[in-house]
Amino acid sequence: MKAACIENGEVHVREFADPEPGKGQALVRTHSCGLCASDAHFLTGGQHIIDLSRKMGGPYAALDYTRAFVPGHEYVGEVLDYGVGSRRPVATGRRVTSVPIMRQGGAHAVVGFSHDCPGGCGELMLLDEDFLLEIPDGLPDDHAALIEPLAVGLEHARRGRPDKDDVALVLGCGAIGLGVIAGLALAGVAPIVAADFHADRRELALRMGTHIAIDPRETDPYGPLPDLGGKRVNLIYENVGLPGMLQRIIESAPFDGRIVMGGYCMEPEPLYVFAAQNKRLNIQFAGGEEPQDMDLAMRSIADGRIDVTPWLGGRIGLGAVAGAIANLSAPGTPVRTVVDPRLL
Incomplete structure (x- = not known):
């Protein structure tokens, strides 16, 4: 698969082996992924974040800053398949998002900050089937990608x-x-x-x-x-x-x-x-979102109680990820730029 990755504080676009789902894991093709300030933090202070996690406990302790990882924890994608022995709670072909946590198949990782669970800046992801949240028909991909940041x-x-x-x-x-x-x-x-x-x-x-x-x-x-x-x-x-x-x-x-x-x-x-x-x-x-927050965020966007349209800026391909992350905090930038990893 193609993906934008972070390696040693730089963003590159590369080919990676397609991830293979284990038991309890869904294989998902990414449609849209929002870029977050935490992605930018890893460009300039990634090793510091990893060191803090190792010293004080945290979700990034298993990352090796010198090895490439695929960021992106605000995503929506289409279920392609499941690992053998999975419950398969959402039908293949349906769109999903999730809390960006993987606890199945022997893994315990943050999706998008893991060498084993690539994030939404790649064409394919592995998601925990217990956390899948099915996206209703009619909710655009880019709006669905904002469920996670709204839920926080x-x-x-x-x-x-x-x-x-x-x-x-x-x-x-x-x-x-x-x-x-x-x-x-x-x-x-x-x-x-x-x-x-x-x-x-x-x-x-x-x-x-x-x-x-x-x-x-x-x-x-x-x-x-x-x-x-x-x-x-x-x-x-x-x-x-x-x-x-x-x-x-x-x-x-x-x-x-x-x-x-x-x-x-x-x-x-x-x-x-x-x-x-x-x-x-x-x-x-306060910490990260929980499933109840994801559900409320999705329902509130879908029924119009919360309009996230003003958050959205441009829609970009993988080749523009480096420039977009570098300018996330520039004056006048949109709240969210959305990546479609199917585009170069």
């Missing part, structure tokens, strides 16, 4: 135990922050405040359901908000992942405030426990 935001949103009386603040309006906003809106939380430096992302936040979108350089998101009659936020979602964010939030949060840390910070994060204790703060660390 929905997971983060529910980790905060949102209540209709909360005033929520979402810091950072990339894909995860936008998903958090969508999840809060589904839960009936109002008002929702979003903060981001970039005007285009603030506009997207408004389209996803936030009530106020502010530039934190101009308006203090933790202070009395004039547009809310002087109310302050009490439920804060961090989706930035930079060192210093948690302590800044602790200093600014109200008494009995709740903080959900969704940003993926891989640097030391100093904080004063004293400050958090004095305010009786609850700090929740």
Whole structure:
């Protein structure tokens, strides 16, 4: 099969042997795959991520940074076959996505960050049959590829135990922050405040359901908000992942405030426990999505409750993956660029 791979911090397009499914594994032909910031992190800091996983426990410990692996964990594809002895829960020819985890056939890996389970930047993937989620007819491939990133935001949103009386603040309006906003809106939380430096992302936040979108350089998101009659936020979602964010939030949060840390910070994060204790703060660390979040994301996109169309940018082939990953954080870039590995 053809695939775009990461090797020693560079992206290449190469031929790989077709993966062979074992028991409990589905062989899937990829239709669409979204490019995520975590893919870009592996170009510049992949060895650091692997080292952290080996030292502290994490899903990337088995990766060898000098060996090629095929990225892509936001995908939709067509079931071609199963390994011998599989349950075969979804008929061949049907489209599926999944939580990007493989636990069958003796493997335990993150799809797209594994030498054994290539991701959606290749023509073929192996998926765990227990996690397959069948895509309804009529849902376009590119929209289906956004189920996984939306599901992460929905997971983060529910980790905060949102209540209709909360005033929520979402810091950072990339894909995860936008998903958090969508999840809060589904839960009936109002008002929702979003903060981001970039005007285009603030506009997207408004389209996803936030009530106020502010530039934190101009308006203090933790202070009395004039547009809310002087109310302050009490439920804060961090989706930035930079060192210093948690302590800044602790200093600014109200008494009995709740903080959900969704940003993926891989640097030391100093904080004063004293400050958090004095305010009786609850700090929740959010992780990846679970099957329930994938199901809600799929149903919400399919029935129109969440419109992810504004997230979509260009559709590219394998030859354009290197340039697209290198520019994921450039100003004005779309929330998601989608790869069709059937195209060169």
